[in-house]
Amino acid sequence: MPKVVYTTPDGARETVDGRDGDSIMETAVRNGVPGIVAECGGAASCATCHVYVDEAYLPKLEPMEDLEDDMLEETAAERLPNSRLSCQVRLGAALDGIAVTIPPAQT
Numbered sequence: 385m386p387k388v389v390y391t392t393p394d395g396a397r398e399t400v401d402g403r404d405g406d407s408i409m410e411t412a413v414r415n416g417v418p419g420i421v422a423e424c425g426g427a428a429s430c431a432t433c434h435v436y437v438d439e440a441y442l443p444k445l446e447p448m449e450d451l452e453d454d455m456l457e458e459t460a461a462e463r464l465p466n467s468r469l470s471c472q473v474r475l476g477a478a479l480d481g482i483a484v485t486i487p488p489a490q491t
């Protein structure tokens with residue numbers, strides 16, 4: 385069961401158990417992790433699930449689709465090189481322990 389370590393907007397760290405195939409957004413919402421709004425429900429069309437991914441895990445991620453890349457231009461918080469939409473990052477064994485930081489604003 386892959387774990388995800390979230391740093392929430394208030395600086396707290398929460399570690400939760402995810403399920404293979406679920407997204408980092410879904411895992412946060414299911415576990416009540418604050419700061420991920422996910423207005424569109426995971427369709428890569430709202431950019432309110434923006435997270436910053438720990439640099440160590442970036443090489444393990446699937447490349448982003450053009451739609452995600454475009455939506456990351458619409459984030460409320462600044463886009464950084466390690467920005468991803470958490471609804472587009474799916475968990476699996478390779479991402480066990482992935483750490484993400486949730487920005488202070490999503491809208």
Ligand code: FES
Nearest residue numbers: 426428430431471
């Ligand atoms: S939940 Fe809307 S873009 Fe991820």
